[in-house]
Amino acid sequence: MTKKQKRALYQILAALALLVVIALAPLPLPDFLLYLVPYLVVGWDVLRKALKGIKNRQPFDECFLMAVATVGAFALGEYAEGCAVMLFYQIGELFQSVAVGRSRKSIAALMDIRPDSANLENPDGSFEAVDPDEVEVGSVIVIQPGERVPIDGVVIEGSSALDTAALTGESLPRDVGPGAEVVSGCVNLTGLLRVKTSREFGESTVSKILDLVENSSMKKARAENFITRFARVYTPAVCYGALALAVVPPLVLTLLGQPAAFGDWVYRALTFLVISCPCALVISIPLSFFGGIGGASRCGILVKGSTYLEELSRTGIVVFDKTGTLTRGVFEVAEIHPAEGVNPDTLVEAAALAESYSNHPIAQSLRRACKAPLDPARVSNVEERGGYGITAQVDGRTVAVGNARLMESLGLTLPKSDSAVGTVVHVALEGRYAGSLAIRDTLKPTSAKAIASLRKAGVRKTVMLTGDNEATARAVAGELGISEYHAGLLPGDKVDQIETLLAQKSPKERLAFVGDGINDAPVLSRADLGIAMGALGSDAAIEAADIVLMDDDPARIALAIQISRRTCSIVYQNIVFALGVKALCLILGALGLAGMWLAIFADVGVMVLAVLNATRALYTADLVRKAGKNP
Amino acid sequence: MKKTYKIEVDCANCAAKMEHAANAVEGVAKATVSFMTQKMSVEFAEGAEPGPTMQKVLAACKKVEDDCEIYGV
Numbered sequence: 244m245t246k247k248q249k250r251a252l253y254q255i256l257a258a259l260a261l262l263v264v265i266a267l268a269p270l271p272l273p274d275f276l277l278y279l280v281p282y283l284v285v286g287w288d289v290l291r292k293a294l295k296g297i298k299n300r301q302p303f304d305e306c307f308l309m310a311v312a313t314v315g316a317f318a319l320g321e322y323a324e325g326c327a328v329m330l331f332y333q334i335g336e337l338f339q340s341v342a343v344g345r346s347r348k349s350i351a352a353l354m355d356i357r358p359d360s361a362n363l364e365n366p367d368g369s370f371e372a373v374d375p376d377e378v379e380v381g382s383v384i385v386i387q388p389g390e391r392v393p394i395d396g397v398v399i400e401g402s403s404a405l406d407t408a409a410l411t412g413e414s415l416p417r418d419v420g421p422g423a424e425v426v427s428g429c430v431n432l433t434g435l436l437r438v439k440t441s442r443e444f445g446e447s448t449v450s451k452i453l454d455l456v457e458n459s460s461m462k463k464a465r466a467e468n469f470i471t472r473f474a475r476v477y478t479p480a481v482c483y484g485a486l487a488l489a490v491v492p493p494l495v496l497t498l499l500g501q502p503a504a505f506g507d508w509v510y511r512a513l514t515f516l517v518i519s520c521p522c523a524l525v526i527s528i529p530l531s532f533f534g535g536i537g538g539a540s541r542c543g544i545l546v547k548g549s550t551y552l553e554e555l556s557r558t559g560i561v562v563f564d565k566t567g568t569l570t571r572g573v574f575e576v577a578e579i580h581p582a583e584g585v586n587p588d589t590l591v592e593a594a595a596l597a598e599s600y601s602n603h604p605i606a607q608s609l610r611r612a613c614k615a616p617l618d619p620a621r622v623s624n625v626e627e628r629g630g631y632g633i634t635a636q637v638d639g640r641t642v643a644v645g646n647a648r649l650m651e652s653l654g655l656t657l658p659k660s661d662s663a664v665g666t667v668v669h670v671a672l673e674g675r676y677a678g679s680l681a682i683r684d685t686l687k688p689t690s691a692k693a694i695a696s697l698r699k700a701g702v703r704k705t706v707m708l709t710g711d712n713e714a715t716a717r718a719v720a721g722e723l724g725i726s727e728y729h730a731g732l733l734p735g736d737k738v739d740q741i742e743t744l745l746a747q748k749s750p751k752e753r754l755a756f757v758g759d760g761i762n763d764a765p766v767l768s769r770a771d772l773g774i775a776m777g778a779l780g781s782d783a784a785i786e787a788a789d790i791v792l793m794d795d796d797p798a799r800i801a802l803a804i805q806i807s808r809r810t811c812s813i814v815y816q817n818i819v820f821a822l823g824v825k826a827l828c829l830i831l832g833a834l835g836l837a838g839m840w841l842a843i844f845a846d847v848g849v850m851v852l853a854v855l856n857a858t859r860a861l862y863t864a865d866l867v868r869k870a871g872k873n874p
Numbered sequence: 875m876k877k878t879y880k881i882e883v884d885c886a887n888c889a890a891k892m893e894h895a896a897n898a899v900e901g902v903a904k905a906t907v908s909f910m911t912q913k914m915s916v917e918f919a920e921g922a923e924p925g926p927t928m929q930k931v932l933a934a935c936k937k938v939e940d941d942c943e944i945y946g947v
Contacts, residue, residue, distance in 0.1 A: 247884075295940045304939075305887070340884065347910060458878070461906045461915050471890040526886035526909070533910040 244341065251337045258285035258330055278322035286313060286329035305520040308482070312516040316839065319506055319513075324839045328517055335847030339526060342854045346534060346861060356409045356428040356449050358393035362386065364437065375444040386436045392429045395447045396438040398422065403434035410452070411794035412543030412867075428452065451785050455545055459536050462548025463529075466814050470528045474521035481519030481829070485512040488833060507835065514832040517842035518825055523850035527817040527857045534860030535810030542867055543793040544803045551789040554772050555807035559752025560744060561702050561800065564737070564766070565709035565719060567759030568776055569693075569797060570684040574604045576612035577665060577685075581678035582658070588614070590678045594670045596622050597635040597642040605666060608682050609644075632668075643671040650676065665715050683715070686722065693797035694723045700801045700808075703752070706744065708737050737766045745771070757800060759784070774800060802866060810860045817853045824849050877924055878915045881907065882943040892942055895934040901927035914944060 244252070261281035270277060283290075286309070293310035309332050316325030360372040362385040370385045375393040378384060383399065386392055392405070404416035407429045416432055419425055425438055427449035444450060489512035493503035532549035539546050546552050566572045581587045595613035598606035599622055610617060624636040631652065632645015643653055650657055650669045655676045657669065665683035669676070694705055707728040709716050716730035729740050745754055756763075756770035759777050764787040767773030775784035777795030785791055792799045828845035831837035883889045889909035896905035896914065901922030907914045916931065918924055928947040935942050 292940060299937045299940070301891075301938050304891075305885070336885075343886075343910075458913075458915070461908055461913075463906070471893070474887055474890060475894070520887075522885055522887050525890060529886065529908070529910050 245344070248337060248340055248344075251333060251340075254285050254288075255330065255333055255337065257281075258326070262326060262330075274322050275317070278317075278326050282313065282317070282322075282326045282329055285326075285333050286310075289329065289332070304478075305522060308478070308516045308519055312513045312839075315509060315513040315516075319510055321510070321839075328839055328843055331843045331847050332517075335850055338847075338851055339522065339854060342851075342858070343526065343530060346530060346537075346858050356391065357453060358391045358427065358449065361393040361444075362390075375447075378440055378444060380440055380443055382440050384438050384440060386425075386431045386438060388431055388433055388435065390431050392425050392427045392431060392438070393447075393449075394438075394440045394444050395425070395427050395442040396440040397424055398436055399439050400437040401435050403436050404432045406430040406432050407794075410448070410543060412541060412799075413794050413796075452545065455547060455785065455791070456536075456540060459546060459548050462550045464532055464549035464553040464814075466553060466811075466818065467528050467532065467549055470524050470818070474525050477521050478519050481515055484829075485515035485519070488512040488515060510838075511832055511835055514837060514839055514842045515829060517839060518828050518832060518845045520846050523821045523825075523846070523853045524818065526850065527821065527853035528814055530854060530857040531810055531813045531817060531860045534858055535806055535813075538810075538861045538863035539803060539806045542799065542802060542806070542863060544799055544806070545785075545791040545793065546803075546807075547789050547791075551772060552807045552810055554753050555755070555790065555804055556811040557751065557753045558702060558755050558772065558804055560704045560706065560748055560754045561697055562706040562708060562741065562744060562754065562756045562770065563725070563797070564756070564758040564763055565707050565711065565716070566684060567795075568757050569690045569707065569719065569723060570686050572684060572759065574608035574666075574682050575685050576608055576680050577683040578681035579678070580680070582676050585672075585677045587678075590670055591680065592617075593637055593640075593642045593672060593677070594644045594668065594680060596637045597625070597633050597644045600625055601627070601633065605668065605682055609668070609680070612680075640673050641671075644668060684711075686719065687795070687797060689796050689798040691723050693800060694725055696798060696801035697804070698724075700804045702801075702804070706740075708732055708740055710734075734762055734765075737763065738769055741766055741769050745769075755800075757797070759795070763787075774803075805866050805869075806863055809866065813856055813860050817856055820856075821849050821853050875924065876915060876917045878913055879928070879947065880945040881912050881914045882945070883907075883909065883912065883939060884941055885909075888939040888942065891938045892935045895938045896931045899927065899930045899934050902931060905931070 258281040261284065265277050289306045289309050292306035296304050296307050309329065313325040313329045316328065358375055361375045361378050362370040363373045363378055364370045364383040364385055378394055384394065384396065398419055398421050400421060402420035404418050405425065406416050408414055410426065410428045427447040489509045493505050493508050497503045532552060535552050536546045536549065563569050579587045579591060581590045591613050592615055595609045595617055598609050599617055599619045621638050622635050626634045628634065628649065631649040632643065634641065634643045643649060647657055647669060650671060653671055653674065655671055657676065665681050668680045668682060670678055697705060704727060705725045707716065707720055707725045709730055710732050711730055713730045716728045720728040732740065741756060748754055753771040755772040755774055756766050757774045757776060758767055759775065764783060767775060767787045772790060773788040774790045774792065775788035776792040776797065790803060825845055828837055828841055832842060883892060886909045889907045893905055893907035896902055896916065901919050903917040903919045905914060905916045918927060932944050932947050935944065
């Protein structure tokens with residue numbers, strides 16, 4: 244508890260003790276004086292603030308309301324009630340302050356990935372702890388087991404396992420060795436690492452993420468803005484209502500020649516004032532969103548503002564970029580079709596050797612597919628023929644590797660093939676056709692599950708956009724169960740596709756675009772919601788997207804939608820509950836059926852319940868479990 | 875230009891009032907107050923000096939919520 248909270252607690256306890264003494268040991272003093280003491284003990288601050296508010300011409304704040312209500316109660320001779328209202332009001336305030344502080348802290352703890360220091364290596368090999376801010380790019384830092392990686396960099400010595408859970412929600416440690424990039428915010432688990440820093444601290448992943456999370460509450464959701472606007476109208480309206488309630492009925496009764504019962508109506512008006520405090524609403528909405536954002540970030544889902552959480556809950560269409568999102572973005576040889584009499588291994592080896600000088604992703608996949616060691620010395624006379632392929636001498640034999648056009652230019656006829664999924668590479672040995680290799684981007688293991696769980700989460704349509712050919716797109720879409728795909732797109736075409744889809748959708752639903760953050764910044768920003776995946780270490784994605792998935796598991800999208808849905812339902816529960824109870828109490832108060840005690844519940848009790856409900860948004864463990872169970 | 879300030883405010887409604895007050899100050903293009911993170915982020919209008927503008931913002935906020943504090947002004 245903070246100092247302020249402690250002082251409030253002591254005041255409450257002192258006033259309580261005084262009230263007990265008054266109740267048990269009646270002193271020979273007038274009640275007014277007796278109750279005035281605990282009232283002032285607990286309520287002095289409120290009275291002081293109310294006076295200041297009047298001085299500053301800002302009368303409609305809660306202190307003013309409480310002051311008027313309790314002073315009014317004293318004036319009517321309801322000393323105990325006046326005291327109790329003030330006491331409960333203060334208890335409510337204290338509770339709110341503690342609860343909000345707690346959840347703020349627990350969310351902050353979730354995101355407590357800020358490293359305290361970095362071990363900067365000196366030229367003599369020793370190291371000293373310095374502020375991460377002071378480490379220059381290219382310095383060598385030492386990360387001991389148990390320490391957090393303070394700055395992004397590349398391992399130059401040592402190997403270890405890194406715990407990335409704080410960033411990605413992924414519990415499996417990631418193995419790193421020399422040459423591997425390490426991302427700040429991960430925890431080094433097993434071995435000592437020497438790392439050459441590649442960024443300044445301010446530019447490192449950990450700083451970007453912290454910045455993002457801390458600023459996330461600046462982009463407010465509509466529900467949040469609605470409530471603040473509502474509160475501005477609500478409080479004055481209820482105050483005037485109270486005034487009317489105190490004046491109009493007695494006047495009307497007097498005119499009708501009946502007893503005015505002035506005190507009665509004033510008491511009802513004061514009840515009104517107690518109910519009029521909008522705090523339960525105003526606190527519980529941002530608290531729910533904040534909890535939802537915190538809970539999501541614990542799962543490696545960073546949401547840049549509560550408005551995006553709100554939009555996400557209404558997602559009806561999810562558009563995927565294929566490469567790097569649903570597929571790994573890594574090419575692999577998927578099928579080998581040797582011609583008759585050709586050994587498959589010979590085919591792969593010849594192709595891999597011929598391509599051994601190329602850095603093209605396809606050449607890399609061929610080299611990976613070859614099991615035998617590759618000695619580039621066996622290759623000579625390499626000739627690249629742009630748009631066709633490569634010819635080379637391997638062990639003195641002529642090898643041609645390339646597309647169908649290359650084979651045709653060599654005067655070879657190709658066997659008829661129907662499987663044109665992926666990229667097909669043909670190989671000719673010594674002028675004779677030797678077979679073909681189909682190279683494909685591999686699907687992520689969770690992609691099919693991701694699409695299925697999106698559908699289960701109520702996403703109406705899933706769309707895949709890709710630059711690949713029609714056959715590849717059809718195969719991938721079929722395998723994953725995607726409802727619509729568009730193939731052969733250039734990067735610019737993707738924006739047009741999004742425009743078309745946006746024009747088709749109903750105004751209430753939202754379109755989310757999921758990309759890997761590379762080259763798709765324009766699409767990310769054009770969609771209602773831009774979701775970047777696999778963003779660990781990619782600044783561009785963190786900047787461009789509204790929602791950032793730290794790891795590259797597409798199944799997190801459905802989880803994110805579920806978290807957003809629950810957060811929003813908590814928000815609406817709170818709005819309806821708080822407004823409902825207040826409206827009911829206002830009516831009962833006006834009719835004289837509800838006294839101050841009920842009014843206190845409407846104020847403090849509702850707030851307490853709303854705050855407790857709001858903190859539920861923080862706990863996402865059950866959603867994660869569910870997402871893990873259902874395939 | 876955009877700057878973020880640490881603030882101290884006790885209740886959510888007061889934070890909303892601060893936001894309203896800050897937005898009415900001349901030289902402020904847009905001000906957002908987050909009660910949860912206890913931060914105020916101010917986007918200044920073109921040509922407005924952050925220093926003097928923030929003095930006015932602080933005064934305006936003090937007027938609606940006496941107990942609030944904006945640090946680094």
